[in-house]
Amino acid sequence: MEHTIPEKHYLNEATGWKSWLMTLDHKRIGILYMIMVMFSFFLGGVFALLIRWELLSPDKILMGPEMYNQAFSLHGIIMIFLFIIPSIPAILGNFVMPLMIGAKDVAFPRLNLASWYIYVIGFCFAVYALFTGGIDTGWTFYTPYSSESTTAVIPILTAAFVLGFSSIFTGLNFIVTIHRLRAPGMTWFQLPLFVWAIYATALIQVLATPVLGITLALLMLERVVGIGIFDPAMGGDPVLFQHFFWFYSHPAVYIMILPGMGIISELIATFSHRRIFGYKFIAFSSLGIAFTGFLVWGHHMFVSGQSDLAAVIFSFLTFFVGIPSGIKILNWIATMYKGSISLDTPMLWALSFLILFSIGGFTGIVLGTLSIDVHLHDTYFVVSHFHYVMVGGTVMAIFGGLHYWWPKIWGRMYNETLARIAVVMIFVGFNITFFVQFIMGTQGMPRRYATYLPQFQGMHGFSSIGALIMGVGFLLIAIYLIYAIFKGKPAGPNPWRALTMEWETPSPPTAGNFEGQPILEHGPYDYDKVIPENALKPYKTI
Amino acid sequence: MSQITEHPAHLQHHFTDVHQQAESAKLGMWIFLLTEVLLFGGLFCFYAIYRSWNPDMFHNAHAFLNVWMGATNTVVLIVSSLTMALAIRSMQLGKRKLTMWFLAGTVLLACVFMVIKYFEYSHKIHLGQLPGKWYFFEGIAGTNPHIFFSAYFLMTGLHGFHVLGGIGVITWLFIKTARGSFSPEYYTPIEMTGLYWHLVDLIWIFLFPLFYLIG
Numbered sequence: 001m002e003h004t005i006p007e008k009h010y011l012n013e014a015t016g017w018k019s020w021l022m023t024l025d026h027k028r029i030g031i032l033y034m035i036m037v038m039f040s041f042f043l044g045g046v047f048a049l050l051i052r053w054e055l056l057s058p059d060k061i062l063m064g065p066e067m068y069n070q071a072f073s074l075h076g077i078i079m080i081f082l083f084i085i086p087s088i089p090a091i092l093g094n095f096v097m098p099l100m101i102g103a104k105d106v107a108f109p110r111l112n113l114a115s116w117y118i119y120v121i122g123f124c125f126a127v128y129a130l131f132t133g134g135i136d137t138g139w140t141f142y143t144p145y146s147s148e149s150t151t152a153v154i155p156i157l158t159a160a161f162v163l164g165f166s167s168i169f170t171g172l173n174f175i176v177t178i179h180r181l182r183a184p185g186m187t188w189f190q191l192p193l194f195v196w197a198i199y200a201t202a203l204i205q206v207l208a209t210p211v212l213g214i215t216l217a218l219l220m221l222e223r224v225v226g227i228g229i230f231d232p233a234m235g236g237d238p239v240l241f242q243h244f245f246w247f248y249s250h251p252a253v254y255i256m257i258l259p260g261m262g263i264i265s266e267l268i269a270t271f272s273h274r275r276i277f278g279y280k281f282i283a284f285s286s287l288g289i290a291f292t293g294f295l296v297w298g299h300h301m302f303v304s305g306q307s308d309l310a311a312v313i314f315s316f317l318t319f320f321v322g323i324p325s326g327i328k329i330l331n332w333i334a335t336m337y338k339g340s341i342s343l344d345t346p347m348l349w350a351l352s353f354l355i356l357f358s359i360g361g362f363t364g365i366v367l368g369t370l371s372i373d374v375h376l377h378d379t380y381f382v383v384s385h386f387h388y389v390m391v392g393g394t395v396m397a398i399f400g401g402l403h404y405w406w407p408k409i410w411g412r413m414y415n416e417t418l419a420r421i422a423v424v425m426i427f428v429g430f431n432i433t434f435f436v437q438f439i440m441g442t443q444g445m446p447r448r449y450a451t452y453l454p455q456f457q458g459m460h461g462f463s464s465i466g467a468l469i470m471g472v473g474f475l476l477i478a479i480y481l482i483y484a485i486f487k488g489k490p491a492g493p494n495p496w497r498a499l500t501m502e503w504e505t506p507s508p509p510t511a512g513n514f515e516g517q518p519i520l521e522h523g524p525y526d527y528d529k530v531i532p533e534n535a536l537k538p539y540k541t542i
Numbered sequence: 543m544s545q546i547t548e549h550p551a552h553l554q555h556h557f558t559d560v561h562q563q564a565e566s567a568k569l570g571m572w573i574f575l576l577t578e579v580l581l582f583g584g585l586f587c588f589y590a591i592y593r594s595w596n597p598d599m600f601h602n603a604h605a606f607l608n609v610w611m612g613a614t615n616t617v618v619l620i621v622s623s624l625t626m627a628l629a630i631r632s633m634q635l636g637k638r639k640l641t642m643w644f645l646a647g648t649v650l651l652a653c654v655f656m657v658i659k660y661f662e663y664s665h666k667i668h669l670g671q672l673p674g675k676w677y678f679f680e681g682i683a684g685t686n687p688h689i690f691f692s693a694y695f696l697m698t699g700l701h702g703f704h705v706l707g708g709i710g711v712i713t714w715l716f717i718k719t720a721r722g723s724f725s726p727e728y729y730t731p732i733e734m735t736g737l738y739w740h741l742v743d744l745i746w747i748f749l750f751p752l753f754y755l756i757g
């Protein structure tokens with residue numbers, strides 16, 4: 001069946017740059033976020049490649065140790081605060097979530113737009129810091145170094161502080177939207193699992209981010225006014241900063257991964273054409289993760305001088321964090337079992353997620369084991385662990401989600417062949433880059449150094465080649481996705497024959513999302529009961 | 543499919559009815575207040591830790607705060623919470639003039655609070671009872687008394703900013719009320735500001751004993 005682009009839709013209903021910069025439409029705000037966040041991803045990626053370039057040899061290639069400290073700090077700060085934390089909620093959450101629950105918009109559209117402007121302000125502070133001395137504290141801003149470093153600490157702290165507000169506003173908006181704006185008939189247990197994930201994420205955003213805000217504010221006062229509360233010479237305590245920081249930043253890792261897990265639930269169900277297995281388990285495990293995530297921050301501080309008793313308790317509690325994630329993995333696998341799986345590009349991203357995130361999660365448990373972490377802390381093993389969860393998990397999910405909803409967002413299809421080549425490149429490149437880092441870590445290669453012992457040269461070189469493959473892969477994705485916006489084949493309302501509500505509107509959707517008030521007729525995963533209309537290919541039976 | 547419903551001017555297009563809109567605003571406000579509690583939570587944590595490490599110093603230092611000024615401010619804020627609540631009630635009953643009086647009263651009391659705070663602060667600044675490296679007062683026994691004043695200025699300072707914010711918003715409500723923007727059917731902004739104002743009051747009710755009444 002040939003599809004056409006509808007005449008009027010949210011992209012052309014108003015034109016001119018003002019109609020974008022003043023828009024209150026959640027779909028357009030999602031796209032504004034997409035532009036900024038993906039640009040940040042590009043910037044962070046450039047720093048990543050510079051780091052890997054330098055590490056081709058233990059000797060100086062591009063930069064000395066000071067420059068190197070700046071490169072990994074900027075890489076981390078940009079990737080964490082400007083890219084991964086806002087990414088899925090602000091782009092896809094904004095675009096898709098209201099459509100999924102049958103709402104016309106989020107509860108507070110003006111606040112939504114404000115959150116984008118606040119993000120842009122934070123972005124500007126970060127760029128300003130970049131050009132006025134850079135930053136060399138690492139993304140963790142540990143005291144006492146961060147109160148002494150001569151780099152642009154204040155601007156970068158301001159950036160993170162401001163970005164926190166953007167995150168809080170998004171979270172607040174989404175909680176209210178999900179509570180109050182669901183279509184008639186859509187009960188909590190008929191919400192798509194992506195919505196549950198966004199909801200759990202929003203709770204963490206709202207509960208944890210204010211603590212980061214006050215922590216960064218205290219650090220700024222420490223530097224500017226010299227209040228001395230993190231300075232042992234004045235009766236203060238630098239470890240207190242670490243407690244405050246990780247009280248936010250461990251929950252924040254779930255801000256990063258939970259929405260990704262939500263996307264994976266959608267992808268696995270859609271491309272297995274099967275009712276999702278253990279719906280309630282997946283939904284509640286999101287809340288479980290949100291809750292347990294608040295109890296384990298001390299596992300980042302096993303060797304920072306917290307009491308032994310605290311370390312043992314935190315280690316024990318850390319093991320519990322693995323359970324909800326494990327529940328999800330098992331349910332996804334059970335969903336695929338006996339499903340009729342089609343391996344379209346989004347599903348390939350989802351499968352990559354399953355493999356890579358599992359490795360990342362298991363090594364997290366390894367690190368949570370107190371006696372092991374004493375040796376592995378601050379080595380490449382940790383670096384590899386968190387890249388397996390953040391890139392292997394979240395980034396796979398983002399790109400899976402972007403490919404899945406691209407035809408909904410722009411109404412057009414990307415080139416499937418190129419897309420499959422890209423996903424394979426990323427998967428292979430990723431493993432080349434990071435798997436050897438586990439091995440280097442166990443052999444004692446410490447993180448955050450510009451140089452290394454000659455014995456690591458081979459593995460570092462191997463790792464850098466992987467990074468290059470990934471870099472080319474992402475470039476390829478950028479090219480064919482942008483091409484698809486203008487020249488892609490019209491996709492039709494429901495190219496994947498999925499059952500969630502966003503596929504019942506035209507692609508691209510109309511400005512007001514739906515004609516009148518949509519009413520729920522079937523659950524999000526009723527593949528055993530309903531055959532979706534508008535199918536591109538004939539619907540495969542299970 | 544859509545029913546024909548009344549569409550009052552204050553109803554935004556993405557809500558189905560006024561009720562849904564008001565309920566959304568309320569939930570949003572409660573969540574916002576929660577983030578405020580967590581923001582202050584970090585500072586309360588800070589206070590608890592350093593006080594437990596330096597109990598004697600905190601005790602000695604607190605004697606230099608003026609209990610009478612603190613107590614007066616407590617009463618002032620509690621009364622302002624009452625006038626704020628009465629402002630909401632008056633608008634529910636449609637008494638616009640009365641609402642304006644109560645809002646003006648609330649702003650006035652908030653200003654009284656800030657003036658008293660100003661006298662307290664300037665006295666301490668004068669004596670050098672200041673945070674961190676600015677501290678130069680002599681006469682408080684115990685190590686690092688500047689930490690007490692760091693906590694004092696940070697927590698009452700952040701609270702003071704919230705009072706100033708409140709003054710701004712309530713003044714804006716006063717103007718809107720004068721222009722007739724609110725009615726017994728629509729007074730959500732007044733109600734939401736009321737919630738905020740009660741929280742500001744509540745935080746002070748914790749701060750007062752923690753700083754002025756250390757036993």
Ligand code: HEM
Binds near residue numbers: 256364378393
């Ligand atoms: C199965 C769940 C997980 C467990 C048990 C776990 C455990 C740990 C532990 C114990 C550490 C500290 C290692 C050290 O510094 O010595 C760590 C570090 C880290 N983890 Fe995880 N983790 C889990 C999942 C995640 C996820 C989902 C993410 C992000 C998406 C993440 C991101 C990080 C980051 C960024 C660090 C390093 C922070 C730094 O020092 O710069 N982790 N993890």
Ligand SMILES: [Cu+2]
Binds near residue numbers: 253296297299
């Ligand atoms: Cu952690």
